[in-house]
Amino acid sequence: MKTQAYVLAEKDAPFKLQEVELAEPEDNEVFLEVVACGLCHTDLCIQNGAFPSPFPNVTGHEGSGRVLKVGKAVTRVQPGDKVLCSFNHCSSCGPCQTGHPAACEKFGEINFGRVRGAETGNKAGIKGAGGEEIYGAFFGQSMFAKHALVAEKSVVKVPDDTDLVTLSALGCGFQTGAGGVLNFLKPSKDSSIAISGLGAVGMGALFAAKYLGTKTIVALDVVPGKLDLAKQFGATHAFNARHSDVVQQVKDITAYKGGVQYFAECSGNVPALKAAWEMTANRGHLLSCGTPGPGVNPPFDVFGNLVACKTYSGLCEGDSNPPKFIPFLIKLYNEGHFPVDKISKTFAHDKLDDAIHAMHKGETIKPIVVFGQA
Structure with missing residues (x-):
């Protein structure tokens, strides 16, 4: 499917909004229509090379969206579900097996190495207009885009009345x-x-x-x-x-x-x-x-x-187990204890540079880039 995404061609390159083509989801992947994605300093650390990552790539790892399609092995969500997204993990090591996936023994390899699955590895799931391979799967997501292939383990189903813009960024910095x-x-x-x-x-x-x-x-x-x-x-x-x-x-x-x-x-x-x-x-x-x-x-x-x-x-x-902790944070928000709406600011999908500027200048705590209808 053709869509638009912000691509980093190489270290220190600007974020460039361009047409790309997404592969069909693998068995363990979910195809999302992206609603919004928070901007995190980690995204900028990929851009400047402070954190490891292959290039060219798409970042964005505080995303929300609606499920359009699922791989044949996916059981966590189905088409039509609303989701927030968080990090990926192996689910087979000791910490993952005992309820601490944030301490996954392969956390760095999977999330920064952009591993899509045990069999798929980090095979690029995105192609540029010229057919060049572009790495996605950043924290299982790569949500600086209008659509995204997301690892099943990175998605958290949320209630239908969840505000997917305001709460899009719960899955990394806030948690x-x-x-x-x-x-x-x-x-x-x-x-x-x-x-x-x-x-x-x-x-x-x-x-x-x-x-x-x-x-x-x-x-x-x-x-x-x-x-x-x-x-x-x-x-x-x-x-x-x-x-x-x-x-x-x-x-x-x-x-x-x-x-x-x-x-x-x-x-x-x-x-x-x-x-x-x-x-x-x-x-x-x-x-x-x-x-x-x-x-x-x-x-x-x-x-x-x-x-x-x-x-x-x-x-x-935060030693988070996202399917349990993110709904708890939503509950705190609904009760008035976690007022992320008071420290966030939204930006249109083609204004990522403005969002980066606002974060650098301290004009907002959490910029959120809106890609679709909430």
């Missing part, structure tokens, strides 16, 4: 932050948590901490407008992360002036991670929800961490 707090750190009501990097991941973590009733919620960022937003949505304290004395500022508002008990570092910035470690109390738990990319080591030493009795963890996709 990463929210899951880091709800599924992993699980701070008690009388505890303290700090969150640095107030993009979609950080705001998801903030919404989750507020939902749990955490007593002290500290927000950190370098954009004043984001700090103001954080206070509106439940942060008890907000600090500019560039302030020369920010570590002491955070410690001063905590018990014994020792630091926070929990810290969700959501920016992936190495200096921010170092500051986060310093702001975390002894016996506290520091969690990395963001990453600068492969090959970067934590900016603190084993001995210092040991004598401070601190726990440091990395967590992918």
